[in-house]
Amino acid sequence: MSQFSITVTDTDGSTRTISIPSNPKESLMQVLNKQSFDVPGSCGGIASCGTCHIAILEGKVSTEMSEDEDWMLDDLDNREENSRLSCQIPTVADLDGLKIKVIGE
Numbered sequence: 001m002s003q004f005s006i007t008v009t010d011t012d013g014s015t016r017t018i019s020i021p022s023n024p025k026e027s028l029m030q031v032l033n034k035q036s037f038d039v040p041g042s043c044g045g046i047a048s049c050g051t052c053h054i055a056i057l058e059g060k061v062s063t064e065m066s067e068d069e070d071w072m073l074d075d076l077d078n079r080e081e082n083s084r085l086s087c088q089i090p091t092v093a094d095l096d097g098l099k100i101k102v103i104g105e
């Protein structure tokens, strides 16, 4: 299984670069949660809670945003231009080098 790296700034401002095994069945929310970032993922990854809200600071996510994700983000008060729900992003190697920040609800 190939590994790739992303850099994550948490809600407390701390930044870490983490190495992730490429696994299309696992979401970025699950990985961030396991790595103890402030990403509870309360709804379990069905785009209905907003607790996995992140912003893309640098790099690109190839997985398109679904209507459900877009609606959920619109419901949040703190949506940013590059906001995504990390539960809707599979951990595939094309995320390598991505820089994100955790925003939350």
Ligand code: FES
Pocket (backbone or CB within 6 Å): 029, 040, 041, 042, 043, 044, 045, 046, 047, 048, 049, 050, 051, 052, 053, 072, 085, 086, 087, 088
């Ligand atoms: S985990 Fe609930 S919206 Fe992503």
